[in-house]
Amino acid sequence: MAIIVNLDVMLAKRKMRSKELAEIVGITEANLSLLKSGKVKGMRFETLDAICAALDCQPGDLLEFRAV
Amino acid sequence: MATSKNLQTVSLIMAWGATLGAVWVPVLLTITILFPGHYPFIGDVRADIPMLAAPVPVFYRAAAFALSLIPNLFIVWAWWSLRLLFLHYAKGEVFSAGALNKIYMIALALLGSAITTIIVQPLSDIVLDWSRVIAHHSFSFSFAFGSDDFAGLFKAAIVYVIALVMADARRLADENAKFV
Numbered sequence: 687m688a689i690i691v692n693l694d695v696m697l698a699k700r701k702m703r704s705k706e707l708a709e710i711v712g713i714t715e716a717n718l719s720l721l722k723s724g725k726v727k728g729m730r731f732e733t734l735d736a737i738c739a740a741l742d743c744q745p746g747d748l749l750e751f752r753a754v
Numbered sequence: 755m756a757t758s759k760n761l762q763t764v765s766l767i768m769a770w771g772a773t774l775g776a777v778w779v780p781v782l783l784t785i786t787i788l789f790p791g792h793y794p795f796i797g798d799v800r801a802d803i804p805m806l807a808a809p810v811p812v813f814y815r816a817a818a819f820a821l822s823l824i825p826n827l828f829i830v831w832a833w834w835s836l837r838l839l840f841l842h843y844a845k846g847e848v849f850s851a852g853a854l855n856k857i858y859m860i861a862l863a864l865l866g867s868a869i870t871t872i873i874v875q876p877l878s879d880i881v882l883d884w885s886r887v888i889a890h891h892s893f894s895f896s897f898a899f900g901s902d903d904f905a906g907l908f909k910a911a912i913v914y915v916i917a918l919v920m921a922d923a924r925r926l927a928d929e930n931a932k933f934v
Binding site for chain 2: 728
């Protein structure tokens with residue numbers, strides 16, 4: 687897939703741990719891990735909204751398109 | 755998939771109930787065909803199978819019993835598949851391939867039971883009446899398709915439709931599982 691998820695970068699910038707973010711967003715750590723590694727088929731806007739609110743960032747900070 | 759405590763408990767109870775059903779059907783059949791009479795909670799099967807009221811030799815009674823086993827084996831198969839289905843549900847495997855397969859098996863078993871009941875009943879009547887057939891060189895039988903038979907077929911159709919719906923639900927659950 688050409689969509690890259692830069693969640694690790696944002697977590698590092700905000701000095702937040704995955705477990706903490708998962709609790710705030712309301713998804714399991716396992717699903718968050720799948721999201722970070724780009725192994726999910728899609729993301730709900732609700733989840734994207736919660737992550738952006740928790741990390742105080744824009745969707746573009748999290749998602750990047752790289753042509754293969 | 756995480757199972758709710760309610761689903762787990764109810765599924766286990768239902769699995770036990772289905773196990774009893776799978777065991778009780780052949781036991782009941784054996785008792786009522788080979789030793790017809792009036793039994794508490796069961797009644798008198800001779801009312802449904804008049805031939806049993808006649809003094810039929812044990813050999814013919816056993817042959818009729820063997821024939822009657824056919825649709826009832828389908829019923830036992832349905833009960834056993836139901837047991838396995840509830841065990842899947844107790845483990846949280848609501849939309850798994852195994853659970854779906856069990857629902858299809860139940861539909862198939864109910865259909866098999868309904869069809870073989872229609873066919874076996876007149877054959878059983880002939881067998882039970884065979885000693886008279888030999889004596890009089892003639893026999894008669896009739897095929898009947900009553901409301902009970904229709905109900906049996908309808909039940910099988912209902913379960914089949916539920917299986918199709920669950921197959922769709924499984925597809926949606928699989929798609930959903932890949933979304934966060």
